[in-house]
Amino acid sequence: MKLVVLGAAESGVGAAILAQKEGYEVFVSDMGSIKPRYKAMLDAHHIAWEEGHHTEANILSADEVVKSPGIPETAPMVAKLIAQGTPILSEIEFAGRYTDARMICITGSNGKTTTTSLIYHIMRKAGIDAGLAGNIGHSLALQVAEAPHSTYVIELSSFQLDNMYKFRANVAVLLNITPDHLDRYDFKMQNYVDAKMRILQNQTADDTFVYWKEDEHVPNELPKYSDPSAKCGFTDEAQPGSAGYAANGTFVVNAPVHFEMPLSQLSLPGRHNLRNSLAAAIACLAAGVSPEVVRQGLSDFPGVEHRLEKAGTVNGIHFVNDSKATNVDACYCALESMTTPVVLILGGKDKGNDYAEIMPFVKQKCRALVYMGADNSKLHANFDATGLPTADTHSMRECMEHAVALAQPGDTVLLSPCCASFDLFKNMEDRGEQFKAWVKQYGEAK
Incomplete structure (x- = not known):
């Protein structure tokens, strides 16, 4: 059997190494350049690779192909x-063939990295042999090949779900479905919804599906599926049949095991993080973690880099790195949590965004807007009519200089771009790191 891997980054290289271990003839091809550490890994395993082009004869002769989720x-x-x-x-999907480990899988338009990290934190606190994989952590395939675990906590994007067919999530978490990546789904929301709902496929009566019952799409989609798993739907406030909610200052979980704790003890602030915490608690309880350990984990979780991350305060101006906010709903959650006037940094590669959702918060909370992207025309068209001061920038340095000039002591400069980062940055992490580095240099200069 010949397996071709398209894309030689974390997931692709891991798949190649696992495939070789399982006896496949393996060839790796990347249209871009391969990072030196991945070349070294492939060479160490004597796996053939190419970069900068695709050799058609080598690829089209494959029996199967593992594709990077970033390739459309x-x-x-x-x-x-x-x-x-x-x-x-x-x-x-490929890695799932070669492990019998328990799979706890998390998807959603927003909150999945925080929730995945929180579940992993709780599982480790419980002494469970857990691996972190998917969009964060190390390649699942590489872990299965070289450092297997009994449980995996996996963050799944819609792109990964698109090419998953037989994989089974023992605990599936679907946080929400809001417009995102519509450029990859023919700008049709239902296509994107269908991709997210694939996390349910192959679940059995022994499995659990955790979801937000107040989502615009998920409750309407569920009747279309004959999925036999146990359903644990949570809500913001108490409702009949809710598996979890908040009421009278108390965090309440009713299923699969009942427990309560004061909301004040949760480490993550904000309404959106209440939902993330409820999802994580229910998922961990479904996986057999004790309520006491869940309570401890919810209390001491340190948070996630690039998600409402405090980057410092200089000259009375607060800086918050929310580079993970690559869609409008994530920016909405960030703005909702702000308690000071905001200089909001927006922009990047637009994915079919509808900015109407955040317009009330922009008018209510923002002092100024800084646009940062290769093409800011859509931002101008949507926000210039608010009358707020704006600046048009095309680099982090230029962006931050304008943001500081527009801010006043006590304000927050918030990087919450609503967009992907690929027009000006390597990725979302690069954008956030540049933001934090600028703040650090700015503070040292003062």
Whole structure:
């Protein structure tokens, strides 16, 4: 059997190493450049690779292909593979063939990294042999090949779910579905909804599905599925049949095991983080963690980098790094949590965003707007009519200089871009790191 891997980053290299271990003939191809550490890993395993181009004869002869989630189906080589009927899998799907570990899987348009990290934190606190994989942590395939665990906590994007078919989530968490990545789904919301709902596929009566009952889409979608898993829907406030909620200053979980704790003891602030905490608590309880350990984990979780991360205060101006806010709903949650006037940094690669959702908060909470992207025309069209001061920038340095000039002592400069980062930065992390580095230098200069 010949397996071709398209994309030689964390997931692709892990899939290649696992495939070789399982006896496949393996070839790795990346249209871009491969990082030195991944080249070294492939060379150490004597796996053939190429970069900067695709050799069509080598790729189209594959029995199966593992595709990086970042490569769209419209990419020419992928389109040719689809046309000839070659099976295309995600790394998660491929890795799932070779492990019997318990899978706790988390998806959603927003909050999945925080919730995944929180579940992993609680599982480790419980002494469970857990691995962190998917969009964060190390490649699931590489862990299965070289450092297997009894449980995996996996953050799944819609792109990964698109190419998953037989993989089974023992505990599936679906936090919410709001418009995101619509450019990858023909700008049709239902296509994106269908991708997220794939996390349910293959669940059995022994499994658990955790979801937010007040989501606009999920409750309406559930009747379409004959999924036999136990359903644990949580709500913001007490409702009949709710598996979890907040009431009278108390965090309440009713299923699968009952426990309560004061809201004041939760380490993560904000309404959106209440939902993340409820989802994590229910998922961990479903996985057999004791209520006492769940309570401890919810209380001492340190948070996630690039998600409402405090980057410092200089000259009375607060700086908050929310680079993970790559869609409008995430920015909405960030603005909702702000208690000071805001200089909001927006922009990047637009993914079919509708900015109407955040307009009330922009008018209510923002002192100024700084646009940062290769093309800021859509931001101008949506926000200039508010009459707020704006600045048009194309680099982090330029952006931050304008943001500080527009801010007053006591204000918060909030990087919550609503957009992907690929127009000006390597990725979301690079954008956040540049933001924090600028703040650090600014503070040292003062």
